[in-house]
Amino acid sequence: DIVMTQSPATLSVSPGERATLSCRASQSVSSNLAWYQQKPGQAPRLLIYGASTRATGIPARFSGSGSGTEFTLTISSLQSDDFAVYYCQHYNHWPRTFGQGTKVEIK
């Protein structure tokens, strides 16, 4: 199975600042990489797919990049609603696997 490794585990950011989250795959997943946001008590919400395409209704401050084994999620100017846990997940083949998550917290 492909192991997805996210860094850092926790990111402390002030509102209005930029946040950069990383995700590494143990082998190439091409661009078959998604990012999800999860808030307490809620299911994960799809943000980005195809490594860089925003899902429907996702604000432009969220952007994704990368291919192969290295990926980045950038939140250009953090809003109060963005403090949450973010997961990457590959869908290159079965089984799908998730990273362990990056918690974005208020600094």
Place this chain on the structure above:
Amino acid sequence: QVQLQQSGPGLVKPSQTLSLTCAVSGDSVSSNSATWNWIRQSPSRGLEWLGRTYYRSKWYNDYVISVKSRITINPDTSKNQFSLQLNSVTPEDTAVYYCARESRGLADSWGQGTLVTVSS
């Protein structure tokens, strides 16, 4: 808009069977372009994709190796729903269980989640 509504008990005794159902509206479990999935989340294991069922002229299932000997996911086309059965549960199976639709490889619709505790 696709909606998934989960149902099932929140407490299961060790060695017994965990059973959950996910009712689908806004899509068909017999769709040729979607898969129907169970995913769980626990502090120790994180998010773990357990398995899926899907229809491509016939029904298929895929399961993750860690639970393959204990899991069954079945569609119920008459009720447009699908179910999860996990046998011989232990406290390690305590988790929030989610059903999800995967379309074009993306888990774009999720159920509300069910906390299942394995305890006597």
